[in-house]
Amino acid sequence: xxxxxxxxxxxxxxxxTFHHSQFFDQLELLKQKEKTGLxxxxxxxxxxxxxxxxxxxVIFRSELMERYPLVDEIAVIDSGSxxxxxxxxxxxxxxxxxxxxxxxEQGHKRGKGENLWKAIHQxxxxxxxxxxxxxxxxxxxxxxxxxxxxxxxxxxSYVKAFYDRPLAFSQGVRPSGGGRVTEILVRxxxxxxxxxLTGLVQPLSGEYAVRRHVLExxxxxxxxxxETSHIxxxxxxxxxxxxxxxxxxxxxxxxxxTLSLGKMSFGILQSFLGRMQGMGMExxxxxxxxILRQFQVNDQQYEQTKYNIVEEERPPMIEIPQYxxxxxx
Amino acid sequence: MPDAINDLLAALPDLQERxxxxxELLLANAVMFSEIPSPTFDExxxxxxxxxxxxxxxxxxxxxxxxGNAAGIWPGKKGDRNILVSAHLDSPFAKSVDHAISVSPNxxxxxxxxxxSLGCAAVATLPTLFDQLDIQFDDNIVLLGSTRSMGRxxxxxxxxxxxxxxxSMRAGVICEGGTLGRLxxxxxxxxxxxxxxxxxxxxxxxxxxxxxxxxxxxxxLTKIQEIPLPTDPxxxxxxxxxxxxxxxxxxxRTAELRFEVRSEGSGIAAQxxxxxEDVVAETSSISGASIDLNIVAKRKNTSISFKHPLVKTGxxxxxxxxxxxxxxxxxxxLSAMISREIPSLVIGLTQGENRHGNLETIEIDPIFxxxxxxxxxxxxxxxxxxxxxx
Numbered sequence: 001x002x003x004x005x006x007x008x009x010x011x012x013x014x015x016x017t018f019h020h021s022q023f024f025d026q027l028e029l030l031k032q033k034e035k036t037g038l039x040x041x042x043x044x045x046x047x048x049x050x051x052x053x054x055x056x057x058v059i060f061r062s063e064l065m066e067r068y069p070l071v072d073e074i075a076v077i078d079s080g081s082x083x084x085x086x087x088x089x090x091x092x093x094x095x096x097x098x099x100x101x102x103x104x105e106q107g108h109k110r111g112k113g114e115n116l117w118k119a120i121h122q123x124x125x126x127x128x129x130x131x132x133x134x135x136x137x138x139x140x141x142x143x144x145x146x147x148x149x150x151x152x153x154x155x156x157s158y159v160k161a162f163y164d165r166p167l168a169f170s171q172g173v174r175p176s177g178g179g180r181v182t183e184i185l186v187r188x189x190x191x192x193x194x195x196x197l198t199g200l201v202q203p204l205s206g207e208y209a210v211r212r213h214v215l216e217x218x219x220x221x222x223x224x225x226x227e228t229s230h231i232x233x234x235x236x237x238x239x240x241x242x243x244x245x246x247x248x249x250x251x252x253x254x255x256x257x258t259l260s261l262g263k264m265s266f267g268i269l270q271s272f273l274g275r276m277q278g279m280g281m282e283x284x285x286x287x288x289x290x291i292l293r294q295f296q297v298n299d300q301q302y303e304q305t306k307y308n309i310v311e312e313e314r315p316p317m318i319e320i321p322q323y324x325x326x327x328x329x
Numbered sequence: 330m331p332d333a334i335n336d337l338l339a340a341l342p343d344l345q346e347r348x349x350x351x352x353e354l355l356l357a358n359a360v361m362f363s364e365i366p367s368p369t370f371d372e373x374x375x376x377x378x379x380x381x382x383x384x385x386x387x388x389x390x391x392x393x394x395x396x397g398n399a400a401g402i403w404p405g406k407k408g409d410r411n412i413l414v415s416a417h418l419d420s421p422f423a424k425s426v427d428h429a430i431s432v433s434p435n436x437x438x439x440x441x442x443x444x445x446s447l448g449c450a451a452v453a454t455l456p457t458l459f460d461q462l463d464i465q466f467d468d469n470i471v472l473l474g475s476t477r478s479m480g481r482x483x484x485x486x487x488x489x490x491x492x493x494x495x496x497s498m499r500a501g502v503i504c505e506g507g508t509l510g511r512l513x514x515x516x517x518x519x520x521x522x523x524x525x526x527x528x529x530x531x532x533x534x535x536x537x538x539x540x541x542x543x544x545x546x547x548x549x550l551t552k553i554q555e556i557p558l559p560t561d562p563x564x565x566x567x568x569x570x571x572x573x574x575x576x577x578x579x580x581x582r583t584a585e586l587r588f589e590v591r592s593e594g595s596g597i598a599a600q601x602x603x604x605x606e607d608v609v610a611e612t613s614s615i616s617g618a619s620i621d622l623n624i625v626a627k628r629k630n631t632s633i634s635f636k637h638p639l640v641k642t643g644x645x646x647x648x649x650x651x652x653x654x655x656x657x658x659x660x661x662x663l664s665a666m667i668s669r670e671i672p673s674l675v676i677g678l679t680q681g682e683n684r685h686g687n688l689e690t691i692e693i694d695p696i697f698x699x700x701x702x703x704x705x706x707x708x709x710x711x712x713x714x715x716x717x718x719x
Contacts, residue, residue, distance in 0.1 A: 051431055054434070059357045062356070063357060066353055067385070067457070091434035137429070139361075
């Protein structure tokens, strides 16, 4: 079967894939930001990250606010940490928020997606850059490498990070080294149903920068499915050209256990299949269940553990009355 | 002149506060220096980072040299004279060690953060602080990250820089992360040695060496510890590290000892080293083992007077900051500077603990006292308050 998608993917990869070193000159980047008149918010979603948050805030504040004011605000949005995450972040000058205090009329749900969604209401930037808090080798490139394509290329709206170099572009060889869930679940799914999206090296990476006018129109799964559903929704609404991706080199973070990855995969599948339904691609798919079953060993006995994983979803922010009022819509 | 120093001392509280407001600039640099592995002889990446920072801050003549030093000049208003501010770039941690740093509200922890990432950060951040806080000098401030300081490096980077520099230095300040209050104006006579024992496969049964290299080294250690040492001037033999053998049930074929002889007295380290040479020769002869003794680093006793205006001013600044001064003699770059007639001091920037351990830790708040000390000392030198009368 002829592969019609491939030339388009290759063209997109060539045009819309960047390396952070292209934007090393932050003074130039700052000039470009001033030229566009855009403002940038950096959002760090957290839950019990006291071990790494201090270093992230110190480095981002120094490099992206004090030296080169590329970022207009740094905010930590927390799901309800029981450690000193917010105290540490605040002591180094970050704005800190408990997600439950933002848009209280909309209630509070625990999950990373909730923090990201509420950030749209709380933060001021025309661009919001999301960076996870568990990065051991944090560096300002984790922010400027993602924001820069949005400053230079108006047609790009959503820039994802990736961390492993592709083996080759020219022969259509797929990049190596997405995470385990990407390689085992997401890439095969995209390959089956959305081949153009396989050009994204790491669709699940937790670091991305997005224009507000796109973010406010996206629904937000509050759990594991947020990255996958974003990609599918942006693709449906704005097409492949709206995406960019930046190679940020090495990212050191804590490794997740296989069981945790199973839970993540389950949530992603719910979001993925839900969106297929929304796009009329479900065919004869069976009814989806919310129970994930895994096994654990207890004194040589194998026990089945059940997780009820429901991918709740927030509506697009633009539909929220308080937000519309705030933004004057 | 008394008015000038009093004005500087009176400005210290305000300077501390202004420096605290720029806290993240310094801390971020300290973290980033720390996370770049920089074992002695392999400091290129840290040197590159130092130069990037100096270039970004618009220093002039930013460059490296044959020994990998990183240097730049923050130009003074007149630029007639030069003051050297340096920090060594190398650390005792191998590249394979996890160099991740953690930052808490009061402290920073991780390999090399105290010795000497904080010192490097101070040097690299100074021009940005001068710029942002509008601190001006008549003299040029020459900023240097020196290489090959520790262990076998034998302060080779600083020696090379001083022997090949184009500018003459009016005075020098060497920045170390710890400990705040340190004011080194003298350097110890130091000889670092490496003893390598190796055992022939044909060692005769019943001889000392038939048990392997470790018993031979043990004999050496015992004999070295029997060498009488003067207590005044203070003289020490530091037995730094031992490396021998591979497993439980095989006599080791080789054994190594790294040690340092240090003394406050001129020429005494060399005398003690001669006695160690005798011990080595005797033990080699008795045991039949092959024992090599090599000098890997050597430096002379040097000092400026306790009454030198630079020392006096350094002490006055610390007193004004309510920090107790302590005159720990240096075993580092100070020797090279004073022996080339550059009046110099080593200062510490903060408190800390676990030096040279994986949990090396510095306290954050005292850093701004340490930085205020450094900048005020530079202003005093610049203002002619630290010049010795001819």
